[in-house]
Amino acid sequence: MDATHDDWIRRAQTLQLPGPHIIDGVEHETDDTFTVVSPRDGRPLADVADGGAAEINEAVAAARRAFDSGPWPRLAPAERGRVLLRIADLIQAERADLALTVSLEMGKPITDAHDIELRALINTFRWYGQLTDKLADESPHTAPDTLALVTREPAGVVGAVVPWNFPLTLAGWKVAPALAAGCTVVLKPSENSPLSALRLAKIATAAGLPHGVLNVVNGSGPIAGRALGLHPDVDVLAFTGSTAVGRQYLRYAADSNLKRVWLELGGKSPNIILPDAPDVEKAAATAAWSIFFNQGEMCTAPSRLLVHSSIAERVSEVIVERARALRVGDPLDPSTEMGPLVGQDHLDRVLGHIHAAVDTGARLRVGGERTLPQTGGAYLQPTVFDRVAPNAALAREEVFGPVLSIFTFDDLDEAVALANATDYGLAAGLWTSNLSTAHQVSRALRAGTVWVNCYEEGDLTVPFGGMKQSGNGRDKSAHALEKYTEVKTTWFQL
Structure with missing residues (x-):
């Protein structure tokens, strides 16, 4: 990366920042907005659509249609992998603008945003894109007159809620394996860093991801996040953030459809x-x-x-x-x-x-x-x-x-x-x-x-996650797919 300080400042002055939600593959405007302020200088960056229960309902409905009747879960795993690899290629093509967006919205030094955050995002989509057709189901040894199959099937609609400190890395750690498994996703980014997530969704659509497979709804945790956690059509909720909010998502699951909740929470390492x-x-x-x-x-x-x-x-x-x-x-x-x-x-x-x-x-x-x-x-x-x-x-x-x-x-x-x-x-x-x-x-x-x-x-081959009040479940590695799949047993009497 050879750009100078002045180069980045000039680029920032002409950078086009997104604002609407991405629902069912298209931009979705709302009357309510909130302003993203850059911690770099305290100045407004952009006004983005402020979503609530109505927008979450629309996004979940789009994700449900895409899962129940759309092509994504029914594609051959290798084809899903090719789409993820195209997403990685387009991220690479827009790497500078994505890094700049992250730097402006949450303050990460541009060198780290470009060389570390975007590298992690690209590697994540490539790794899971290459993994999709390399997974195997099981056929345990049973009696001679029976056949047992143990298969992993996509879990359904995934709600993913991610924080602002690594807005693209952590989104990628959830979105890429969920897509690789054949799930559809509603992503709620932090109110501090929604701009990079919106850019990612547009890239995914341009790469050929079918409409409704990845939706992004901006909004606050107590409103949009709560609506996502309580939604009865969300099958899995993956959250990275504070322990206090993680407890709320467990309550939302208990108060709705007992959706599985995977938490990556705080630390005092x-x-x-x-x-x-x-x-x-x-x-x-x-x-x-x-x-x-x-x-x-x-x-x-x-x-x-x-x-x-x-x-x-x-x-x-x-x-x-x-x-x-x-x-x-x-x-x-x-x-x-x-x-x-x-x-x-x-x-x-x-x-x-x-x-x-x-x-x-x-x-x-x-x-x-x-x-x-x-x-x-x-x-x-x-x-x-x-x-x-x-x-x-x-x-x-x-x-x-x-x-x-x-x-x-x-x-x-x-x-x-x-x-x-x-x-x-x-x-x-x-x-x-x-x-x-x-x-x-x-x-x-x-x-x-x-x-x-x-x-x-570390790298993508090893899992990441915690114990005690740091949460459960694992991001990264093939273990991440366990969060987004259901294990089914089929027993044949021969």
């Missing part, structure tokens, strides 16, 4: 550095990168750094220096390493966590203040605390911002106990040269993903 880490400086630098990447707005962000007391000061100094050197600025500048938080409300919330931590005795090592206020954007300094009490709010609650808490321990059992002392169980990190320690501790950690001597690594 521990990152353990032992004295025998292969490279202590690398471990510290990775800890700094992974908490400040994407402005710390990540459910897997390792916001609790657990360091052996013998190396704690050495590690802390590396992280503090990294935080001071981090380039915070305009997300359209390719040299920016950390952009703004998603909006002023979220900035105020994160600052509230910071001020409460200071008031309760935690030591602020660096950061802790808003920065670049003259831009009108929601920028925050990278922030590091130590001497945080294990029972303090900063140690227990998901901040969802660039705020790191450093804790020390003296023995391995203490480290594991500290790591597991959370309601969440999404991810964890461990740094050690001892193979036995790596296996034993990774088994003891109650987390859906454990990274050893790295953090935030």
Whole structure:
């Protein structure tokens, strides 16, 4: 990507941003709208259609028709795969504009949006496009005069609700496997980041996805999201977001048709550095990168750094220096390493966590203040605390911002106990040269993903998801298809 800061600014000035819902393959206007504001400068980006129960009803009806009588579930798997591959090709062709849309709507640095977010989206559609005709059903061995078949069939209409921090990656993780399985989808993006989802739906239609197979309805969680969760014609609900809202979707399912609800929720991930880490400086630098990447707005962000007391000061100094050197600025500048938080409300919330931590005795090592206020954007300094009490709010609650808490321990059992002392169980990190320690501790950690001597690594071949109040079910890999299929047994008497 060779574009300069000025190039991106000029491109942003001419970028055409969508506004209407996409229902049954066409744009759907409404009288009610809401304004998407860019966290880059606090200025309005676009007015988009504001949907409620009526629009959700229309979208679900379109998805139901497409599933019950349309061609998509009845296509040969290889043909569905070819459509997904065409979607990936068209995303690649519009990669720059999609990356720019993400950067403008939620503040992700343009380099990360282009090189990481869009790469993930393209790879997701290609991976599932290549997988569709490589799955096999089962024929268990039964008695000689019987034949049993165990088949996986598409589950039906999928409601997908995704957040703003990785608006296209997380949409892709749900939409692509659902489509690969033969389902139809109603996608509700976050109110903060609907523009990229609308562009994705238009690309899918251009790639040959039949009308009604992918619908996008904008709107708030309490109105549009609630209507989707309660809808009796939605067979599966896949949600990524906060634990509090995840509980609501479980209630919606109980109050409607007992639809299956798959949740990927929050995290308070521990990152353990032992004295025998292969490279202590690398471990510290990775800890700094992974908490400040994407402005710390990540459910897997390792916001609790657990360091052996013998190396704690050495590690802390590396992280503090990294935080001071981090380039915070305009997300359209390719040299920016950390952009703004998603909006002023979220900035105020994160600052509230910071001020409460200071008031309760935690030591602020660096950061802790808003920065670049003259831009009108929601920028925050990278922030590091130590001497945080294990029972303090900063140690227990998901901040969802660039705020790191450093804790020390003296023995391995203490480290594991500290790591597991959370309601969440999404991810964890461990740094050690001892193979036995790596296996034993990774088994003891109650987390859906454990990274050893790295953090935030992986690809589409491995599943992603959590334990405890971080949710259930898995995105990515062939395991994701389990969410969008029903297992059927057919028994033949010969």
